[in-house]
Amino acid sequence: MATLSLRSLSKYYGAVEVVRGLDLEIADRELAVFVGPSGCGKSTLLRMIAGLEEVDAGDILIDGRSVVDVPPADRGLAMVFQSYALYPHMSAFDNLAFGLRRAGLPRAEIEARISRAAALLQITPLLPRRPREMSGGQRQRVAIGRAIVREPRAFLFDEPLSNLDASLRSEMRTQILALHQRLEATMIFVTHDQVEAMTLADKIVVLNGGRIEQVGSPMEVYAAPRNLFVARFIGSPGMNLLPATVFASTPGLLAVDLTGEAAASAGRILFDRPAAAIAAGSAVTVGLRAAHFAVAGPGAPALDLSVDLVERLGDATHVHGRLGGAARVTVALEGTAPARPGDRIPLTLRPGVGHLFDAAGQAVPAAGARLEGTATSW
Amino acid sequence: MTARGPGVRRRPRAWLTAVLRHAALIAVAALLMLPFYWMLVSALKSRGQIFARPLQWWPDPPVWSNLVAVLDYPGFPYWLLLGNTLFYAGMVTLGTVLSCAAAGYSFACLRWRGRDTLFAATVATLLIPAIATFLPTYLIWARLGLTGTYWPLILPAYLGNAFFIFMLRQFFLGIPRELFDAARMDGAGELRIFLQIALPIVRPALIVVAVFTTLYTWHDFFGPLIYLQDPADFPLSVGLFAFRSQRTTEWALSMTAALYTTLPLVLLFALASGYFLRGARIAKF
Numbered sequence: 001m002a003t004l005s006l007r008s009l010s011k012y013y014g015a016v017e018v019v020r021g022l023d024l025e026i027a028d029r030e031l032a033v034f035v036g037p038s039g040c041g042k043s044t045l046l047r048m049i050a051g052l053e054e055v056d057a058g059d060i061l062i063d064g065r066s067v068v069d070v071p072p073a074d075r076g077l078a079m080v081f082q083s084y085a086l087y088p089h090m091s092a093f094d095n096l097a098f099g100l101r102r103a104g105l106p107r108a109e110i111e112a113r114i115s116r117a118a119a120l121l122q123i124t125p126l127l128p129r130r131p132r133e134m135s136g137g138q139r140q141r142v143a144i145g146r147a148i149v150r151e152p153r154a155f156l157f158d159e160p161l162s163n164l165d166a167s168l169r170s171e172m173r174t175q176i177l178a179l180h181q182r183l184e185a186t187m188i189f190v191t192h193d194q195v196e197a198m199t200l201a202d203k204i205v206v207l208n209g210g211r212i213e214q215v216g217s218p219m220e221v222y223a224a225p226r227n228l229f230v231a232r233f234i235g236s237p238g239m240n241l242l243p244a245t246v247f248a249s250t251p252g253l254l255a256v257d258l259t260g261e262a263a264a265s266a267g268r269i270l271f272d273r274p275a276a277a278i279a280a281g282s283a284v285t286v287g288l289r290a291a292h293f294a295v296a297g298p299g300a301p302a303l304d305l306s307v308d309l310v311e312r313l314g315d316a317t318h319v320h321g322r323l324g325g326a327a328r329v330t331v332a333l334e335g336t337a338p339a340r341p342g343d344r345i346p347l348t349l350r351p352g353v354g355h356l357f358d359a360a361g362q363a364v365p366a367a368g369a370r371l372e373g374t375a376t377s378w
Numbered sequence: 379m380t381a382r383g384p385g386v387r388r389r390p391r392a393w394l395t396a397v398l399r400h401a402a403l404i405a406v407a408a409l410l411m412l413p414f415y416w417m418l419v420s421a422l423k424s425r426g427q428i429f430a431r432p433l434q435w436w437p438d439p440p441v442w443s444n445l446v447a448v449l450d451y452p453g454f455p456y457w458l459l460l461g462n463t464l465f466y467a468g469m470v471t472l473g474t475v476l477s478c479a480a481a482g483y484s485f486a487c488l489r490w491r492g493r494d495t496l497f498a499a500t501v502a503t504l505l506i507p508a509i510a511t512f513l514p515t516y517l518i519w520a521r522l523g524l525t526g527t528y529w530p531l532i533l534p535a536y537l538g539n540a541f542f543i544f545m546l547r548q549f550f551l552g553i554p555r556e557l558f559d560a561a562r563m564d565g566a567g568e569l570r571i572f573l574q575i576a577l578p579i580v581r582p583a584l585i586v587v588a589v590f591t592t593l594y595t596w597h598d599f600f601g602p603l604i605y606l607q608d609p610a611d612f613p614l615s616v617g618l619f620a621f622r623s624q625r626t627t628e629w630a631l632s633m634t635a636a637l638y639t640t641l642p643l644v645l646l647f648a649l650a651s652g653y654f655l656r657g658a659r660i661a662k663f
Contacts, residue, residue: 047559050559050563051562052559052562052563071562072562072563073562073563073564073565073566074565077563078563079559079560079563081556081559081560082556083554083556085554085556085557085559085560086560087557087560087561087575088579089578089579089581098561098564098566099563099564099565102564102565102566102570103565146560146564
């Protein structure tokens with residue numbers, strides 16, 4: 001297997017810089033997921049690693065060796081494509097064998113490799129069939145088989161689950177995870193689906209506009225988003241982002257007032273032990289995930305939620321509504337909460353939750369947020 | 379009951395529509411088949427039956443000996459002419475398919491400077507009537523001293539045909555780019571991608587090109603008439619003129635020879651009809 005390093009990697013389409021000086025290290029046997037919105041450059045980046053796109057600046061190293069001038073087939077990588085890219089006029093067997101024949105492997109070795117991969121992916125009965133005689137899931141497994149038989153140093157997956165329906169997608173996701181554990185292979189997986197990224201990744205690379213916004217484990221990226229973009233993109237439902245103004249800043253405590261429409265709700269939120277002092281009057285953004293809320297007890301400081309819409313998921317209830325009449329938020333309540341459209345629910349914050357972002361959209365780490373109670377004196 | 383009612387009422391109407399539709403199709407098909415039928419029955423008639431009034435729709439008696447006599451007719455060495463035709467059509471078809479596939483692939487799938495300009499120029503040549511360039515083209519071949527040979531008839535086919543290049547380009551454009559990327563990851567070079575990935579995928583279109591080219595070349599009369607001089611080089615289309623002389627025309631034998639000229643094409647179409655119809659469907663002809 002392989003380590004992979006990207007050094008100041010750039011790519012231009014005409015005058016547009018689609019990949020902007022990226023630096024990244026992917027460790028041996030790691031499953032790295034490139035995630036980001038459409039057009040963020042994640043597929044281009046993967047294709048550059050594969051050798052299918054030229055590198056305009058920077059370097060790509062596999063096991064410490066530069067591969068920028070090495071043809072795709074000689075990089076020791078295998079790729080699984082979004083549309084499967086199976087050769088339609090060949091049987092599954094011939095699809096798997098095509099690359100091996102090109103590499104000049106003896107027939108017995110080709111058959112042995114295909115037989116092993118087919119058994120692993122349970123596609124042996126599909127081997128004589130052509131792609132048009134298979135379902136989407138079967139084609140996907142054959143496409144993965146084509147990558148496996150090459151015994152590559154690293155696997156590249158370019159949105160391979162996008163064309164599958166929801167249940168099949170979930171099943172294939174599990175299979176890819178199992179495959180990763182079994183093959184102990186370095187894998188790079190591209191997706192625009194943050195759920196896929198969270199469930200698959202050892203390391204998430206969040207991309208936006210050709211830049212890396214954050215790199216980390218799924219829980220690091222989820223629990224400590226570095227900026228507003230990551231906060232917005234990672235997590236489902238998306239993080240509630242509420243504009244606020246710093247009311248007071250003392251060592252160990254930062255008080256912010258929700259601004260705009262949300263201010264009418266309750267008002268003041270206190271952040272314990274913020275990493276940086278922010279001057280009073282500065283504009284900030286308070287980030288609260290749906291699961292950060294809980295129903296407030298009687299007499300406790302509360303944010304006032306007007307319920308618009310209720311989604312019951314069985315084990316949780318997603319309540320969509322407005323704080324103070326206008327700021328839209330989504331709140332996840334445990335179990336089957338008896339909320340209905342038109343209800344007003346007093347909300348409090350769970351201990352140790354909440355995110356704070358400065359005016360530039362960068363995170364200001366803090367120990368947690370709470371609503372102002374009577375105990376606080378300024 | 380109410381659900382069945384409209385269905386029951388509709389059934390006779392649907393039946394009537396089907397009958398009318400089929401009747402119309404049969405009538406049109408019969409009309410189109412009529413010249414072929416007339417050639418077939420005329421091939422089995424005597425000279426008297428050819429000119430008989432009223433028209434004889436079936437020869438009585440059929441002159442079966444025509445089928446053999448035409449093969450011995452002086453000036454119509456059938457097997458030699460058939461060989462020439464097969465050579466001519468085969469070489470032109472091969473050249474057209476190869477050159478148009480290569481050009482179409484290049485215009486669709488390869489990146490090179492001036493590609494789109496050259497493609498536009500290629501398509502623009504469709505606007506020039508072939509007859510307008512015939513004389514200068516003839517003069518070039520004459521200067522080269524190649525008139526009286528098959529070179530002027532065959533060589534241009536290896537330089538492409540604008541319409542077929544355009545058509546095949548559209549087919550190649552329809553191939554997902556990821557297939558080519560997958561082949562590159564599998565270690566295939568550009569030539570192998572063209573030969574082993576792209577060409578098999580557009581095979582129905584290649585067969586359409588081959589069938590149309592063969593049909594056109596098989597029936598081509600003007601080109602061979604102008605460029606060929608030795609009757610031993612003639613294809614069947616020109617050889618058929620042996621039955622016409624200044625004083626008379628052997629209509630029955632001429633029809634028999636025409637039948638023999640057409641039969642190989644009928645055979646070819648029967649063999650390739652599946653591919654041809656599939657290709658034509660994909661090509662939206």
